[in-house]
Amino acid sequence: MSNDTGPNFQQNVSRALNDKQLRKNFKFAMGNFILKRKQIFSDESKTEQLRQVGNAIKRRVLSQLPQLLEELEEKCTRNGIQVHWAETTIEANQQVLRIMNAHQATRLVKGKSMVSEEMGLNEFLQQNKIEVVETDLGEFIIQLNDEKPSHIIVPAIHKNKQQIAEIFHQKLADTPYTEKVEELNAIARRILRQKFFNAQVGLSGVNFAVAETGTLCLVENEGNGRMSTTVPPVHIAVMGLEKVVEKLADIPPMLRLLTGSATGQLITTYVNMITSARKPGEKDGPKEVHLIILDNGRSEILADPQLRQTLQCIRCGTCLNHCPVYTRIGGHAYGFVYPGPIGKILNPQIEGLKKAGELATASSLCEACAEVCPVKIPIPQLLRRLRNESYASGSIATVKDGGYKKNVIETIGWKGWEMMNTHPHINAIGNKIMSRLGAKIPKIGPLKQWTRYRTAPKFAPKSLHQLVDEEGIQDE
Amino acid sequence: MNDASRAQILKRLHAATQQQPVDTPEMADLPVELLTPPQKIETLKAHMEAVRTEVHVVAARDWTKLLKKILKKRDLKTLLYAPGTPVGSEVQKAWAEEPERLPELVSYKDNIENFKEQLFDIDAAVTSTVGGIAETGAVILWPDEKEPRLMSLVPPIHIAILQAAKIYTTFSEAIQAEDWAQKMPTNVVLISGPSKTADIELTLAFGVHGPKELIVLILKDE
Numbered sequence: 001m002s003n004d005t006g007p008n009f010q011q012n013v014s015r016a017l018n019d020k021q022l023r024k025n026f027k028f029a030m031g032n033f034i035l036k037r038k039q040i041f042s043d044e045s046k047t048e049q050l051r052q053v054g055n056a057i058k059r060r061v062l063s064q065l066p067q068l069l070e071e072l073e074e075k076c077t078r079n080g081i082q083v084h085w086a087e088t089t090i091e092a093n094q095q096v097l098r099i100m101n102a103h104q105a106t107r108l109v110k111g112k113s114m115v116s117e118e119m120g121l122n123e124f125l126q127q128n129k130i131e132v133v134e135t136d137l138g139e140f141i142i143q144l145n146d147e148k149p150s151h152i153i154v155p156a157i158h159k160n161k162q163q164i165a166e167i168f169h170q171k172l173a174d175t176p177y178t179e180k181v182e183e184l185n186a187i188a189r190r191i192l193r194q195k196f197f198n199a200q201v202g203l204s205g206v207n208f209a210v211a212e213t214g215t216l217c218l219v220e221n222e223g224n225g226r227m228s229t230t231v232p233p234v235h236i237a238v239m240g241l242e243k244v245v246e247k248l249a250d251i252p253p254m255l256r257l258l259t260g261s262a263t264g265q266l267i268t269t270y271v272n273m274i275t276s277a278r279k280p281g282e283k284d285g286p287k288e289v290h291l292i293i294l295d296n297g298r299s300e301i302l303a304d305p306q307l308r309q310t311l312q313c314i315r316c317g318t319c320l321n322h323c324p325v326y327t328r329i330g331g332h333a334y335g336f337v338y339p340g341p342i343g344k345i346l347n348p349q350i351e352g353l354k355k356a357g358e359l360a361t362a363s364s365l366c367e368a369c370a371e372v373c374p375v376k377i378p379i380p381q382l383l384r385r386l387r388n389e390s391y392a393s394g395s396i397a398t399v400k401d402g403g404y405k406k407n408v409i410e411t412i413g414w415k416g417w418e419m420m421n422t423h424p425h426i427n428a429i430g431n432k433i434m435s436r437l438g439a440k441i442p443k444i445g446p447l448k449q450w451t452r453y454r455t456a457p458k459f460a461p462k463s464l465h466q467l468v469d470e471e472g473i474q475d476e
Numbered sequence: 477m478n479d480a481s482r483a484q485i486l487k488r489l490h491a492a493t494q495q496q497p498v499d500t501p502e503m504a505d506l507p508v509e510l511l512t513p514p515q516k517i518e519t520l521k522a523h524m525e526a527v528r529t530e531v532h533v534v535a536a537r538d539w540t541k542l543l544k545k546i547l548k549k550r551d552l553k554t555l556l557y558a559p560g561t562p563v564g565s566e567v568q569k570a571w572a573e574e575p576e577r578l579p580e581l582v583s584y585k586d587n588i589e590n591f592k593e594q595l596f597d598i599d600a601a602v603t604s605t606v607g608g609i610a611e612t613g614a615v616i617l618w619p620d621e622k623e624p625r626l627m628s629l630v631p632p633i634h635i636a637i638l639q640a641a642k643i644y645t646t647f648s649e650a651i652q653a654e655d656w657a658q659k660m661p662t663n664v665v666l667i668s669g670p671s672k673t674a675d676i677e678l679t680l681a682f683g684v685h686g687p688k689e690l691i692v693l694i695l696k697d698e
């Protein structure tokens with residue numbers, strides 16, 4: 001992703017909208033997720049209380065983020081976890097490779113990690129002759145088919161079982177075609193058990209890292225995360241720097257919010273809390289544990305008092321599930337690692353507005369995401385802000401490529417608009433002109449774009465002001 | 477390279493929080509209704525059964541009898557256990573009394589490097605737990621030297637022994653009561669059910685990587 005301009009979003013959207021199967025798969029799955037979340041958070045006032053706690057915990061984290069990261073580093077180091085810092089994804093990738101090389105390791109098993117997707121880790125390691133195996137069933141499926149996740153929680157949700165059956169049959173040796181989910185599952189279990197058995201290094205993400213104790217918390221249902229972090233002799237965990245929390249006591253409410261929002265579960269099958277490498281006398285667990293803390297633009301996001309709320313995100317995915325746009329176009333159409341509402345605010349800030357700013361426009365600002373977000377990120381507000389930033393309309397413009405859409409004609413146009421609305425006389429003249437000629441403005445340029453899916457408004461022969469005057473109502 | 481990155485990142489973060497401090501709202505305590513001991517057993521059982529865990533409530537002195545019954549029904553060859561733990565000792569005693577038709581007892585005799593092959597071939601494991609969480613339905617394991625981490629993960633059947641008195645209403649309560657923050661071990665795991673996935677069309681399938689069956693025996697002192 002080194003080019004300046006991003007993927008062709010418009011084209012992707014049209015393609016997705018025309019894919020009936022895709023739309024059916026997403027509609028079914030998202031409906032299901034919404035329902036399950038509702039069941040677990042059935043008591044509205046309790047849910048609201050819990051979300052307030054989640055919001056407060058994350059804001060407290062942001063208020064002392066550097067101190068907490070330093071504490072996390074200190075505690076981890078004391079427990080024998082080696083901490084590395086990476087400014088960029090390139091640096092993080094190289095750190096992973098260096099650790100692999102130090103062990104002459106060529107086989108890596110991976111638990112699900114969105115940060116590793118952000119790093120483009122798989123491609124990087126494969127270029128360096130390392131076998132990378134995704135072990136989460138959904139990730140395994142899409143890796144076989146050389147695809148990217150279309151959802152941050154259920155990465156293969158865009159595929160139905162016929163498609164998955166076909167992938168297994170085509171890509172895995174000696175695998176007969178079967179659509180039975182139990183059988184597909186058993187095939188994956190058999191193959192991946194062998195991979196766990198032989199892996200030299202296991203890699204995982206981190207859901208929460210506790211500064212107080214130096215503990216890495218991972219939640220999952222399958223057990224592949226526990227396998228990846230326990231069987232191989234070396235474990236590497238990668239995390240975005242916003243994943244730290246202050247204390248162990250913060251974990252229970254955050255956990256409730258995460259599992260309830262993500263999959264409508266009271267708790268996942270496993271909550272795996274790792275505080276140290278294998279100690280003398282212990283018989284299993286990795287002898288070496290590494291933690292890579294990735295910045296990749298996050299520290300700059302923290303500098304903006306409004307946009308920093310983006311860093312509260314716990315990657316639960318529920319804003320995707322509730323988004324009318326995501327549900328119709330699916331995850332791939334966005335063309336970036338993080339799809340849906342969270343992607344629309346995160347990608348433009350990480351990748352820059354020029355490349356990803358268009359994402360912020362793909363929203364009707366319906367507020368559904370803000371209503372369900374477990375840490376109460378006001379996503380629509382941030383979307384509006386990013387739209388404005390593209391034109392840098394008088395702001396401090398801290399966002400990368402801020403103001404890249406600014407153009408003279410538009411600036412003059414808005415200045416004129418401002419003048420008209422602050423000077424009553426000019427306003428009156430303007431109104432007169434528009435009521436006569438408004439309908440005759442040719443539909444070219446931006447107006448053509450604008451009226452493609454909208455009917456152009458009809459200008460009334462008389463302005464509201466005039467009507468009010470004629471009625472004899474006193475103007476306050 | 478690394479130290480420079482660390483310094484740069486921290487510098488930016490410090491500058492960001494100092495120039496524009498983040499306002500932190502007051503945090504209200506979440507209300508909790510503490511459950512009575514029988515309620516705790518009931519709630520934990522209901523939640524865990526809902527995610528397909530087999531839960532039995534049994535008198536403390538009879539638990540090995542029940543364990544034998546459960547195992548015989550399944551016709552297994554090997555059972556991994558942890559000698560030297562209270563649970564392990566009782567298993568050993570019970571097996572000594574009546575070894576026939578029971579799976580052979582195997583212990584985690586060596587480091588994983590030398591035990592891996594055997595471990596991946598074992599049919600079932602029995603472990604202790606340090607407690608349970610009623611509100612969400614989960615058992616808490618603190619693996620240690622005697623009871624290694626992979627016992628509860630690799631064998632297809634995991635049997636977890638839980639003392640009824642060690643069930644807490646909430647996870648928060650467990651953390652506080654046992655002062656976890658002061659003594660976090662290498663690994664803590666909460667387990668609520670058998671391994672599962674819904675990655676294919678959201679259809680639930682069990683035993684994808686970890687145990688296909690989780691059996692919890694809740695021991696009650698009469």
Ligand code: SF4
Pocket residue numbers: 261312313314315316317318319320341342369372373374375376377
């Ligand atoms: S923005 Fe909120 S709802 Fe969306 S993934 Fe992040 S935490 Fe979940």
